[in-house]
Amino acid sequence: xxxxxxxxxxxxxxxxxxxxxxxxxxxxxxxxxxxxxxxxxxxxxxxxxxxxxxxxxxxxxxxxxxxxxxxxxxxxxxxxxxxxxxxxxxxxxxxxxxxxxxxxxxxxxxxxxxxxxxxxxxxxxxxxxxxxxxxxxxxxxxxxxxxxxxxxxxxxxxx
Amino acid sequence: xxxxxxxxxxxxxxxxxxxxxxxxxxxxxxxxxxxxxxxxxxxxxxxxxxxxxxxxxxxxxxxxxxxxxxxxxxxxxxxxxxxxxxxxxxxxxxxxxxxxxxxxxxxxxxxxxxxxxxxxxxxxxxxxxxxxxxxxxxxxxxxxxxxxxxxxxxxxxxxxxxxxxxxxxxxxxxxxxxxxxxxxxxxxxxxxxxxxxxxxxxxxxxxxxxxxxxxxxxxxxxxxxxxxxxxxxxxxxxxxxxxxxxxxxxxxxxxxxxxxxxxxxxxxxxxxxxxxxxxxxxxxxxxxxxxxxxxxxxxxxxxxxxxxxxxxxxxxxxxxxxxxxxxxxxxxxxxxxxxxxxxxxxxxxxxxxxxxxxxxxxxxxxxxxxxxxxxxxxxxxxxxxxxxxxxxxxxxxxxxxxxxxxxxxx
Numbered sequence: 103x104x105x106x107x108x109x110x111x112x113x114x115x116x117x118x119x120x121x122x123x124x125x126x127x128x129x130x131x132x133x134x135x136x137x138x139x140x141x142x143x144x145x146x147x148x149x150x151x152x153x154x155x156x157x158x159x160x161x162x163x164x165x166x167x168x169x170x171x172x173x174x175x176x177x178x179x180x181x182x183x184x185x186x187x188x189x190x191x192x193x194x195x196x197x198x199x200x201x202x203x204x205x206x207x208x209x210x211x212x213x214x215x216x217x218x219x220x221x222x223x224x225x226x227x228x229x230x231x232x233x234x235x236x237x238x239x240x241x242x243x244x245x246x247x248x249x250x251x252x253x254x255x256x257x258x259x260x261x
Numbered sequence: 262x263x264x265x266x267x268x269x270x271x272x273x274x275x276x277x278x279x280x281x282x283x284x285x286x287x288x289x290x291x292x293x294x295x296x297x298x299x300x301x302x303x304x305x306x307x308x309x310x311x312x313x314x315x316x317x318x319x320x321x322x323x324x325x326x327x328x329x330x331x332x333x334x335x336x337x338x339x340x341x342x343x344x345x346x347x348x349x350x351x352x353x354x355x356x357x358x359x360x361x362x363x364x365x366x367x368x369x370x371x372x373x374x375x376x377x378x379x380x381x382x383x384x385x386x387x388x389x390x391x392x393x394x395x396x397x398x399x400x401x402x403x404x405x406x407x408x409x410x411x412x413x414x415x416x417x418x419x420x421x422x423x424x425x426x427x428x429x430x431x432x433x434x435x436x437x438x439x440x441x442x443x444x445x446x447x448x449x450x451x452x453x454x455x456x457x458x459x460x461x462x463x464x465x466x467x468x469x470x471x472x473x474x475x476x477x478x479x480x481x482x483x484x485x486x487x488x489x490x491x492x493x494x495x496x497x498x499x500x501x502x503x504x505x506x507x508x509x510x511x512x513x514x515x516x517x518x519x520x521x522x523x524x525x526x527x528x529x530x531x532x533x534x535x536x537x538x539x540x541x542x543x544x545x546x547x548x549x550x551x552x553x554x555x556x557x558x559x560x561x562x563x564x565x566x567x568x569x570x571x572x573x574x575x576x577x578x579x580x581x582x583x584x585x586x587x588x589x590x591x592x593x594x595x596x597x598x599x600x601x602x603x604x605x606x607x608x609x610x611x612x613x614x615x616x617x618x619x620x621x622x623x624x625x626x627x628x629x630x631x632x633x634x635x636x637x638x639x640x641x642x643x644x645x646x647x648x649x650x651x652x653x654x655x656x657x658x659x660x661x662x663x664x665x666x667x668x669x670x671x
Contacts, residue, residue, distance in 0.1 A: 113540040117614070120537030125433070125620060126488040126524050143544070178500070179493050180438060186489070186620050190537075195617050196545050196610040198648050202656035203606070206663060224622075231623070232630040 114143035114191045121187040131183050134173050138188035142166035146192060155219065156226040162192045163230025171234060175242045185231075192227055194220040264343050267297040274299060277309040281326035284388050291323045300340050308336040312344060315356065318505070320348055322357040341372045349409040350450070350508025356406050360384060360392065360399030374405035415452050415470035421512055422446040423480050426457075426464050428520055429495050433487030433620050436633040439464070442495065445503040446512075461628075461636035461643075484643060486570070487620045494519045527567055534563035534615040542611020550601040555611035558590045562612055580616055580647050584654020587612040592662050609655060618647040 118139025119132050127135060146162030170184035197220025204213035240246040267274065271292050278288050291313045300308040310325040322344065327336050345355060357374060359365045383402030384392055392399045422443040429439045439459045443466065447455045454469035462484050467477040498515055501507050507515070524530070538559025543552040562583055569579045591608040594600050602608065621644035628637035 109543060113544045117537050117540030117544070120533040120535075120540065121614075121619065123525055123533035124530055124537070124615060126490045128490045128493055131493075178497075180434065180489070180496050182434065182620075182624070183489050183493060186433075186487075186623050189623055190614065190617070190619050191541065191544065193614075193617055193619055193622065195541070195613045196606075198617075198652050199606060199610045199613060199655060202652035203659055205652075206656045206660035228626045228629075231626045235627060235630045 110144065110147060111140060114140045118187045118190060121190045122183075125186055127183050127187065131177070131179065134177065135184045135187050138166055138169045138173065138184045139191055141169055142188055143191040156222040159192050159194075159223045160226040160230045163189060163227040164234060166192070167231050167234035171237070171242050175244075189227065189231075192223075194223040197221075197223065262300065262302050262339070264298050264300045264340065267299055271297050274306065274309045277306065277326050277328060278311070278324050279326075280329070281324050283390070283392060287387060288324065295323055298340070298344065300336055300343075302331075302336070307331050308340045310340050310344060312348065312355075314352075318353040320352045320355050322355055325357075337368065338372055345373075345407065345409055346414065350510060350512075352409055354406055355409055356404055358383075358402045358404045360394055361401060361403055362394040362397070362399070364395070366403065366405075369405045372407070374407045377404040377406040379403050415468050415474075416476050417509060418447055418450040418452045419455070419466060419468045419476055419478060421450075421509060421516070422455075422457075423464055423466055423478050424513075424516055425495055425499060426459065426466075427480050427482050428516065429492055430459070430462075430464065430482045431485055432491040432495075433489060433624065434492045434495075435624055435627045435631070436461070436636045437628075437631045438492075438496070442499040445499050449503045449505065450509060459633075459636070461639040488522070488524060491519055491522055494522065530567065531560050531563045534566075535560035537614050538562075538611040540611075541614045542607050545607060545610045547607025547611055548603070551604065551607040552611065554591070554594045554600055554602055555608045558587055558594070558608060558612040559615055561590060562587055563615055566615070576647060577650055580650035581654040581657075583616050584613070584651040584656075585658040586654075587616075588655045588658035588662070592658070613651060613655070616647070616651050618644040621647070 115136040119136040122132055122135045142162045142165050145165040146158045149158040149161045166188040167185060170181050170188060173184050174181040197216055201213050201217040201220060204210070204216055274297070275285065275288070278292075279285065282288050291311060295311040295313040297309065297311045299306050299310075306328075308325065308327040308331075311323045313321050313323050315321050322341070325337060325340060327334075348355065356377060357369055358380070359369065380402040382400055384399045425446060426439045426443045429442060436459050440457055443457050443459075443464075444455070447453075447468065452468050452470075455466065456468075457464065457466040459465075462482050464480040464482065465478075467475055469475055495516070498507075498512065498519065502512055525533075535556040536559075539552040539556035542555035543549070547555060565583060565586055566579060569582075587609055588605075591605050591612070594602050594608065595605060621640050625637045625640035625644055628634075628640060
C-alpha cells in the first residue's frame with residue numbers, strides 16, 4: 103500500500119519533469135511544474151475511485167490548469183510552461199495503444215469502445231482546460247482579492 | 262556621409278563645440294556625461310552634437326555645431342533627424358536650449374521643435390563674457406522641445422513586433438499571446454493604428470503611418486517543434502519593452518540572442534524521454550521490470566526522434582517509424598526471459614508518451630477556448646494526425662507480430 107502511494111507521488115512528478123525537459127522549459131520551473139502534474143494526477147486517481155475516467159480526467163485537468171494559472175501570476179511566466187507538462191499524466195496515450203491493438207486483432211467492437219473512451223477523456227480535458235481558462239485573469243491576481251476585501255470592509259462599515 | 266558615436270577623446274572636437282557654446286567651462290559640464298556624435302562627410306568631421314540624459318524619459322541636445330564653411334547645407338538637420346530617430350526608443354522628449362536669435366530658433370522650428378520654456382538671464386548668470394549674436398546681446402535661454410515618438414519608423418516597429426511574434430509562434434506559444442505581444446510592442450513605440458491577424462502558421466499585420474501610408478507584412482511560420490524556454494524569454498522581453506525599460510535597437514539585439522538559445526543537450530533529452538516513459542508506464546499499470554524496459558525503449562526512441570529532426574524528416578515518418586520501433590523493441594523484450602516482462606501494453610503505453618503531441622493538443626484547446634477557432638482546428642488536426650500516425654506504427658508492427666506468432670498475450 104505504501105509503495106502504491108509513493109508511486110503515485112513520485113511517478114507523476116518524475117514524468118512531468120521529464121516532459122518539461124523535452125519541451126525545453128527553463129530549469130527554475132521544474133519543481134513547480136512537477137508538483138502541478140502530481141496534483142493533477144492525485145485528483146484524477148482520487149475521483150477515479152467513485153466515478154468514470156472521463157469525469158476524473160475533467161477534474162484532473164481542472165486542477166492542473168487552476169494551479170498553473172496561479173503559478174503563472176506568481177512567477178510571471180507563460181502558463182504553457184506548467185500546463186503542457188502538467189497535463190501529460192492525463193493524456194489518453196494508453197487509449198491510442200489499445201485502440202490500435204484491438205483494431206489489428208480484429209476486435210472492432212472493443213477498438214471502438216477504447217477509441218471512444220480515449221476521445222471522451224480528451225474531451226473531458228478540453229472542458230477542464232476551457233473552464234479554467236475562461237475565468238477572468240484578475241481573479242488570479244492577489245490585488246483583486248485584497249481590493250475585494252477592503253471593499254467589503256468599507257461596505258460593512260457603512261451598514 | 263556617416264555618423265559615429267565618440268566615446269573617448271571627446272575634447273579633440275572642442276574647437277567645433279566652441280562654435281555653438283563659446284565657454285569651455287560650460288561645455289565641460291556636459292561633455293563627459295553626454296553622448297557625443299560626429300558626422301563625417303568624405304572623412305572630414307563636419308557636424309558635432311552632444312546629447313545629455315535629463316531623466317524621466319527626457320534628454321537635452323546640449324550642443325550642435327557645424328564647421329563654418331559647411332553651414333546651411335543641411336548637415337545640422339541631418340544630424341538632428343538622426344538623433345531623434347536614434348533616441349526615440351529611449352526618450353519621449355528632447356529639449357534644446359538656445360539664445361534668442363531668430364536664425365537658430367528658425368532652424369529648430371524647421372526641425373520640428375516647438376517652444377517650451379524660458380530660463381531668464383541664463384547667459385548673463387553663467388557666462389563670463391557677454392555673447393552677441395547679430396548684434397544683440399543674448400540674455401535668456403529659450404528652451405524648445407520635440408516629441409520623439411513621431412520620428413520612430415513605423416516599419417521598424419512593426420518588423421520588431423512581427424519578429425517577436427514569429428519566434429513565439431514557432432516555439433509553441435498560443436495565438437492570443439502572439440497577438441498580445443505584438444500589440445504591446447506596437448503600443449509602446451506609439452504605433453497606434455495597427456491591426457494583426459494571427460493563424461497557427463502565419464502572421465498578418467498592417468499599420469498606419471500618418472494619413473496615407475500603410476505598412477503591411479505577412480509572415481509564414483511553418484509548424485515546428487516547441488521550445489518553451491524561448492517563449493518564456495520573449496514574454497519577459499515584451500514585458501520589459503512595454504515597461505519602457507529598453508529601446509528598439511536593444512530589443513532587436515535581445516531578440517536575436519533569445520532565438521539562439523539552444524535546446525537542452527541531446528543526451529539529457531534522451532534521458533528525460535526514458536524517465537518519462539518509465540514513470541508513465543508504471544502509472545498506467547506496468548510492473549517494475551516493464552518500467553525499466555520502457556526506460557530503455559524511451560531512450561532509444563528519442564535517439565530516433567532527434568536523428569529524424571536533424572534530417573528534417575516529416576512528422577508522418579517520425580511518428581509511424583517511432584510507433585513501430587517502440588512495438589518492435591517491446592516485442593523483442595518480451596522474448597528475452599532475463600528481463601522478466603510478461604505483458605506488452607505497459608511498456609508500449611509508457612514509451613509512446615514522448616511521441617504524444619501534448620503541446621499541439623493543449624494549445625489547440627486553449628486557442629479554441631479563446632475563440633481562435635481556425636488556429637485551434639489546425640493545431641487539433643495536427644495533434645490528432647500524430648495520434649493516428651503513432652497508432653498506425655504500433656498497429657502495423659503488432660499485426661506483423663500477430664501473424665508470425667499467431668496470437669498475442671496481452
